[in-house]
Amino acid sequence: MFDNLSEKLDSVFKRLSGKGILSEKNIKDAMREVRQALLEADVNYKVARDFVKSVQAKAVGQEVLRSIDPGQQVVKIVHDELVALLGGTTAELTPIDRSPTIYMVCGLQGSGKTTLTGKLALWGRRKNKKPMVVAADIYRPAAVKQLKVVADQIDVPHFHIEGKTPPEICAAAVKHAKTNFIDLVILDTAGRLHIDQELMEELTQIKSQVQPHEILLVADAMTGQDAVNVADEFHKRLDVTGVVLSKLDGDARGGAALSIRQVTGCPIKLASVGEKPSDLEPFHPDRLASRILGMGDVVTLVEKAQESIDEEQAAKMQDKIFKAQFNFEDFLDQMAQLKKMGPLENLLQMIPGMGKALKGMTVDEKDMERMVAIIKSMTIEERRRPQLIDGSRKRRIAAGSGNSVQAVNQLLKQFFAMQKMFNQMGKKKMKGLPPGFNPF
Ligand SMILES: Nc1nc2c(ncn2[C@@H]2O[C@H](COP(=O)(O)OP(=O)(O)OP(=O)(O)O)[C@@H](O)[C@H]2O)c(=O)[nH]1
Ligand SMILES: [Mg+2]
Structure with missing residues (x-):
């Protein structure tokens, strides 16, 4: 996904490496190219601008180490800034120890909520916990059944009540979990094509009914800057506790992944990297930065x-x-x-x-x-x-x-x-x- 950006950055750094000692002008020119590369990767323009500013300030003030190529020194600064941009350290999910711990999954239609619900259940089971998935999407006709298929596939219990509203279903599910020794309840909520008032109200109601320990927003990385705007909006209204970037295995340009943390201020906690229940990874800012820079x-x-x-x-x-x-x-x-x-x-x-x-x-x-x-x-x-x-x-x-x-x-x-x-x-x-x- 980050191949193009990697290539562009690599060529900027290669040119810097040939320069011997770096002047302020060299750095400025290089940073202009870095900014261009970020924009081409669909990074939010404000994020790109601030990123370059901050790298430039650090690079110009650097003492030149004789044993290290100055270009390499700049790579190091860019690497560190990228790590910071992506959130610094790996943000962990709230541990499963609150009998039950509740994770609420939300996001736009087709972003990968139901898939993630299954992935989280499998993840919980692998930690020797007892998960249960809850179908709280009553609008799309096949949604309840879809989650049932996912649950059966990984052999975890599935909860749903016909004829109730999503907040009622979620509240009942938590009650059920308490008396049935379920450790982790995962709520699969309904998606919409666009953020609308009705959806937000429903999600807010679920939130106040069950007080989830995690509200995870699934952001489809393939949709680029749209994913960033959606995440921002959800976070403002719901106080999301973590973003999950889905479809990171696709060939999008990577701008969403690079902008979302900075724009929303909300940590990226997980990366969804495929359709299978096991295709879930913690989001490691340092590893992604190294990958982007080809280190x-x-x-x-x-x-x-x-x-x-x-x-x-x-x-x-x-x-x-x-x-x-x-x-x-x-x-x-x-x-x-x-x-x-x-x-x-x-x-x-x-x-x-x-x-x-x-x-x-x-x-x-x-x-x-x-x-x-x-x-x-x-x-x-x-x-x-x-x-x-x-x-x-x-x-x-x-x-x-x-x-x-x-x-x-x-x-x-x-x-x-x-x-x-x-x-x-x-x-x-x-x-x-x-x-x-x-x-x-
Ligand atoms: N390649 C890839 N495909 C994914 C990933 N996550 C989900 N998908 C696919 O994206 C499509 C939509 O996923 P769902 O989990 O049904 O999405 P949803 O948000 O529950 O959709 P609605 O319930 O309709 O709002 C499915 O075809 C999934 O297989 C991912 O990380 N990588
Ligand atoms: Mg769904």
Whole structure:
């Protein structure tokens, strides 16, 4: 769902990464593009405007960390702001311990209320509680039956009384639950095409009759900004306790998900991600932010690296690197390790900050092979102490490896630059990267 936005943001950050030190103008230009990307993803324009303002203020005031790519620093700020935009921490549902705990489900027609009712019942049962679903939609002819099918499918009791009003049905259901050891009562209310006075009055009546512990509004993520407006209206009238974003598995642009919390002030508690009763997830702002920014790649990279590199060896190497003691022999070892991990370019792309660190250093596989040939023409002594390599040694190494002296010079230059860079990184302790991580 967030693919387009991810791509756009990624290209903005890639361009920033090539900039070296960030100026206020660079940041401003980038933020204009971020705003555009958000608007294209159907994010509410005020939300987009405030978001960009706040990122910009933080980015401009940032001290530039030498070991980290400035572009990466901006990504971090955007990530943190996205998490905040989505509500900061994961908002939990009221626990099921009030015998009975009552969840009221409301929302527009077709938003996914009945489906959610079933999902919540299954969720409760998996917590070893006794749920019961209540059909409080008396208007759509097949609504009661639909909920019955859902209830039977997951094997939970279904409650309904013919000929009563929805507030009466809900009150009776709660009474029934109390005497039948039901822990969780879930009220499936009626939907309307649009918010109208009648619907709101009915929902308000149910609310005052049974005083639910949760009033969950189902907002259909596929409807974009409409979902935001609906949520806002419901929240104003009913004091909703949580929003459930439904159909997040669809291909909508994501604007509803990104705007709803900010516009309504109401936490997003759950994500409905499919039609099956088990397709329900807690809403984790940090995970969604990471997904939008494509930071999952970094995790993948680390996992890959951990699979193929012996951790102890990696830790030793990191130590060496940061003390600037690594030499061409280590370099050769690292190349061999890298070969196990797949195409070099893919790997380098996944490392935050690597774009700038490797600027001017070639990452082409062919160049790598040439480097290996040159290093192999060095004596052990030269590999261990590259500073020994003077003019005549350079000529010998060049001839031995079938390269020009220029190529040898270039490799030495890159090697010393890398050594210096790693030394600086070592001083900063590489805060952003995981332990044992090897920057080759
Ligand atoms: N892909 C997907 N489909 C969903 C999701 N939630 C609900 N649906 C589908 O959306 C349609 C409407 O869902 P319902 O649960 O009946 O919606 P409702 O709000 O109860 O509808 P009314 O009772 O008519 O107001 C059904 O076809 C569901 O299968 C979801 O998270 N993902
Ligand atoms: Mg329904």
